[in-house]
Amino acid sequence: MLIKVSSASNSGLQTIAIDVEINVAGKGLPAFEIIGLPNKAVDESRDRVKTAIINSHIQFPSRRITINLAPADIPKEGSFYDLPIAVGILASVVGYQLPEESLFFGELSLDGTLRHTRGALLLSLFAKEKGIKNIFVPKASANEAAIVKGVNVYPIESLNQLSSYFSGEIDLQPAKYIEAKDDWMNAQAEFDxxxxxxxxxxxxxxxxxxxxxxxxxxxxxxxxxxxxxxxxxxxxxxxxxxxxxxxxxxxxxxxxxxxxxxxxxxxxxxxxxxxxxxxxxxxxxxxxxxxxxxxxxxxxxxxxxxxxxxxxxxxxxxxxxxxxxxxxxxxxxxxxxxxxxxxxxxxxxxxxxxxxxxxxxxxxxxxxxxxxxxxxxxxxxxxxxxxxxxxxxxxxxxLAKDRRLKDELEPSAIIRGRVIRARETQKNRFFDDGIHTNAEMKNKHIKKHCPLSKEVRHLLQQAGMNFQLSARSYYKMIKVARTIADLDDSRDITVSHMAEALQYRPRVQERE
Amino acid sequence: MKNIVEISDPKYPSLLKKIDQPPEKLYYKGNWNAALFEKCLAVVGSRKMTSYGRQITAKLVSEIAAEGITIVSGFMYGIDAAAHKAALAAGGKTIAVMPCGIDLIHPEYQADLYKEILKNDGLIISEFEGAFPPALWTYPRRNRIVAGLSLAAMVIEAGQKSGSLITAGLAEKYKRKLFAVPGQLTSTQSKGTLRLIKAGASIVTCAQDVLAAYGISNHKIPGEKLRSLNLNKLERNIVEKLQQEPMRIDALSRLLEVTASEIGTSVSLMQLKGFLFEEEGKYYVN
The missing domain is CATH 3.40.50.300 (P-loop containing nucleotide triphosphate hydrolases)
Incomplete structure (x- = not known):
């Protein structure tokens, strides 16, 4: 009997669909083979799946089992094929009707429970993109996959639980969609x-x-x-x-x-x-x-x-x-x-x-x-x-002796406020440019967003000669001056902004 | 024609003949001009030059060289190189005495300076021929020529065991005048020079001190640069603080209770106008 289970494999941040085909033959000596360019981790899946099924008190078929991972010409890696393979074997032995439009993904432990498996989020994003409704992932990885709206993420604890679900004994609820809210933690820095x-x-x-x-x-x-x-x-x-x-x-x-x-x-x-x-x-x-x-x-x-x-x-x-x-x-x-x-x-x-x-x-x-x-x-x-x-x-x-100085030091939170404001300004400025920050500006953006007055240009030229600035440094100074102007809530880059920017120039070339 | 001057040659510098074991032959590069040897000053000092050393070498040597004194030094990096450079910058004459064969440039990476010296009618000399490699013992030998050629020797910065103290010792032995430039009591690079002063070397506080030994008295101190008077209040405060002591922007910011950003802006502008200059992060009034 031939069963097809859908899964997906991640390569970098890309995901491709993988069909896991399970054939439990009626004739032949008992065997268990995986084909379709499996690597070592996939090959070892046989032992994990077999032991997990047996330890879940489910009869493992003494028949010739052939697993094909299609497309067969792409090398397969990783441990997440355990679940689709196990599901396929269970389905063919017990005769469950597998839910349609579903992806299975997860690594098995020898006792039949599922382990946290990497890449669950990518799978979930892939399902959304392809319009696949359900994904079955290990419980430990479900929170990660549930970030994506519109995909039913079923958290699976063990093979037994899944088997009971298929046979209709229990009902499974998809994990709750985890909404991205504004309650972001601020980066916890070690020092203020x-x-x-x-x-x-x-x-x-x-x-x-x-x-x-x-x-x-x-x-x-x-x-x-x-x-x-x-x-x-x-x-x-x-x-x-x-x-x-x-x-x-x-x-x-x-x-x-x-x-x-x-x-x-x-x-x-x-x-x-x-x-x-x-x-x-x-x-x-x-x-x-x-x-x-x-x-x-x-x-x-x-x-x-x-x-x-x-x-x-x-x-x-x-x-x-x-x-x-x-x-x-x-x-x-x-x-x-x-x-x-x-x-x-x-x-x-x-x-x-x-x-x-x-x-x-x-x-x-x-x-x-x-x-x-x-x-x-x-x-x-x-x-x-x-x-x-x-x-x-x-x-x-x-310095520590000087109390006055110590009390006046600005805490990170206040500086952060200014940083956020400056970033907001940049976000509005680069709305059409596909960049976020001043540092990302290329020459064309600099031309567009950083017009320099005659005085500022003069100052920069003077600095270029006195400090031996390279052509690249020249543009860097403009970018930095732009940020200083943003911090100052100024639309134009003034002479003061440029003069301060010059403080941060590389001094390497100047040294003898 | 080979560039050699033997001890029997009338061109051989007469001062050098007076030392013990004068070199039998002098190999040289450049144009041998007897006038070069008339008024020589040996300028020696530490390889580990501090920013103070760099500054004071540039100032003193350029003023001395501008009066026609030939600056003799050992072409090593640090004070030596700074002295050669200052002499060239002032349009003066300079002689580099090599610790190695005449065909070598040592240290190699100062090849630019080497070319500059030759281009500006300076002289490169050595008592070693061909590609004789520099060795520990060749440096003191070289030092005796540096001291021997000169009427006086000036030490700018020397550590406790600096090689320039050997040159100073030789100059005294040859009965030449010895000058030492004072430095900060706390600086390790002033230990040697301060010891020389204690032992009786003449203290140098301005170029005139040295020039007097050569009979030049009407040396004019270059007038203070005319400073534009339209400084704003912050700029005036900064200049005032920096005149007391050179310091970093951080320190200025604390003293004047003004943000580092504002100080940085003012300092950049004043630096570009030529009022200030920067050395290793500290700002100085020009």
């Missing part, structure tokens, strides 16, 4: 800006970075508070919009990073990989292309501490995602595109020993070594960072 003493200029740079989505490069001696500042920056970002949240959740679902019972990702991602990360780890890849840190930090922050310590080949790979906001990973078998629109916060020491220009500790590096260290990060990468700022070491004890 008010906890950081001194660093007035660096804090201002962080505010500009958060407002315009500009990448930020912090240079300073160890202990000057670079890491603290980067972490506090997460707390002044606006919360995710519904659309952004879905984008992020898709990536997390595809890579199995949504915890059991988890649902929408509501906080902006903050990723801080260590500098020993491999290139594949950072940008994604492997034979079955997985999202890397750049995609996991989509719509959030990618914090690369000790930027100069990252291998050059790893850093160079950042160019495309920084430029395009997405990344295509091509492998012999498949090509996958993941979004990667993140704000890069990089931090580095000024020299190998870290104490260059430190007021108290002597620097042990020769100027040659300092030069070499600086050159570790290539020009093209630095060119893609809009804001460059020195984070000097501060005498915390001295």
């Amino acid at each position: 800006m008010a906890e950081i003493l001194g660093q007035e200029q660096a804090k201002r740079a962080a505010e500009i970075s958060a407002s315009g989505g500009h990448n930020l490069f912090l240079v300073g001696t160890p202990g000057s508070g670079k890491t603290m500042l980067a972490r506090a920056l997460a707390g002044i970002l606006p919360s995710l919009s519904e659309k952004e949240s879905l984008e992020v959740t898709k990536i997390y679902s595809a890579s199995g990073r949504i915890p059991p019972e988890g649902s929408l990702v509501k906080t902006r991602p903050f990723r801080a990989p260590h500098h020993t990360i491999s290139r594949v780890g950072l940008i994604g890849g492997s034979t079955k292309p997985q999202p890397g840190e750049v995609s996991l930090s989509h719509r959030g922050i990618l914090f690369l501490d000790e930027f100069s310590e990252f291998p050059r080949s790893v850093l160079e790979a950042l160019r495309q995602p920084l430029e395009d906001g997405s990344l295509t990973i091509s492998r012999s078998r498949e090509r996958v595109t993941y979004p990667s629109r993140f704000v890069l916060i990089a931090s580095a020491n000024p020299c190998p020993c870290g104490y260059l220009h430190h007021p108290k500790k002597p620097c042990l590096c020769t100027s040659r070594e300092v030069e070499k260290y600086r050159k570790r990060v290539s020009g093209p990468i630095l060119d893609r960072i809009d804001l460059h700022i020195d984070v000097p070491v501060v005498d915390i004890k001295e």
Whole structure:
């Protein structure tokens, strides 16, 4: 008897329909085979399904069972074929009528219960797109799939439960649609800006970075508070919009990073990989292309501490995602595109020993070594960072004494208010342009949205000569000035805005 | 024709002959011009130059070189290179003494400076021929030529064990005048120079101090740049604070109780107008 069960397989963020065909033959020696280019995980599905059925006290047929995964020429991976295969065998043995227009998806445990399986959200989105009414997924993954409106998501606990449902003994209710509400949690930052003493200029740079989505490069001696500042920056970002949240959740679902019972990702991602990360780890890849840190930090922050310590080949790979906001990973078998629109916060020491220009500790590096260290990060990468700022070491004890100063420090919540307003302005401005932030502006957008007065242009030209700005830096300054003007609620970029923007120029080329 | 001057040659610098073990032969690049050796000043200092060192080298050496004194140094990075550059920038004369064979450029990455020196009628000399590699022992040998060529030696920044102290010691041994530039008591790069001053080296507070040793007295101090008087209140406050002590924007912001954003704006504008300049994040009044 031949049974067809529908399922779907995810490749990157794309989903394709898979038909699972189960034939339990009337004749022949007992056997259990899976064909249709299964990989190891799919092949092992035989043992899981067989044991799970037996442990659910259902008779496993001693017959020749052939499973075909169609289309047969696409390699199959993953453990989620367990459920459609088991359902097919049950249907052919017990003779249930399977519900129509349904997708089955999930990994079985040996005791017959279902385990949290990655990619449930993508399946649910696929069902909606194709007009498929019902999807059956493990209970632990149901919240994730129930984000999508108009699809009945049936949370399944075990094979027994499903079997009872098919035989009409019990009724199953689809999981409740989880609405994206405005009760987003604000990103829980480890530090509040008010906890950081001194660093007035660096804090201002962080505010500009958060407002315009500009990448930020912090240079300073160890202990000057670079890491603290980067972490506090997460707390002044606006919360995710519904659309952004879905984008992020898709990536997390595809890579199995949504915890059991988890649902929408509501906080902006903050990723801080260590500098020993491999290139594949950072940008994604492997034979079955997985999202890397750049995609996991989509719509959030990618914090690369000790930027100069990252291998050059790893850093160079950042160019495309920084430029395009997405990344295509091509492998012999498949090509996958993941979004990667993140704000890069990089931090580095000024020299190998870290104490260059430190007021108290002597620097042990020769100027040659300092030069070499600086050159570790290539020009093209630095060119893609809009804001460059020195984070000097501060005498915390001295500053902490000054009570007046401490009481006046702005908390993150107030800064965040300004950031949100500036983002709102940008949203309205770029309504027709398909971009969100000033940092994303290409030259044509700059021409359109940043007309410069004669005075401002003069200032910029003067700065170009005095500070040896590259052509690319020139445009970066305009983008940063645009954000500063937005923070100032100003329609035009004034001389003051441009003058402040110049503070955040890269100073590398100027040094001897 | 090979560029060699032997000790028997009348062109051989007479001052250099007076030292113990003067080099038998001097290999050189550039045009040998006896006038170059008339009034030489050795300028030496730390490789680990601080921003203060860079500033003061540029200021003192350019003023001295502008009066026709030849600046002799060792072509090392740090103060040496800064001294050569300052001399060239002032349109003065300079001689670089190499610690290696005449055909090598050491350090290699200063090839641009090397070319600049030759282009501006400077001289590169060495007692080592061909591609003789620099070694630990060649540096002190080179230093004796630097000191030997010069009527006086000026040390700008030297650490506790700086090689420039060897040059200073040699200059004293050869009975040449020794100058030292004072630095901050807290700076490790001032330890050596301060010790020299304590031991009796002449203190340098302006270019005139050095020029007097060469019999030049009517040196004019370049007048203070005319400052436009239409500074606004914030700008005046900033200039006032910076005149007391160079500082960062953060510190200015705290002292004046003005946001970093406003200070940054003013400072950028004043920097572009040439009132201020920046070194390692700190702003100085020009």
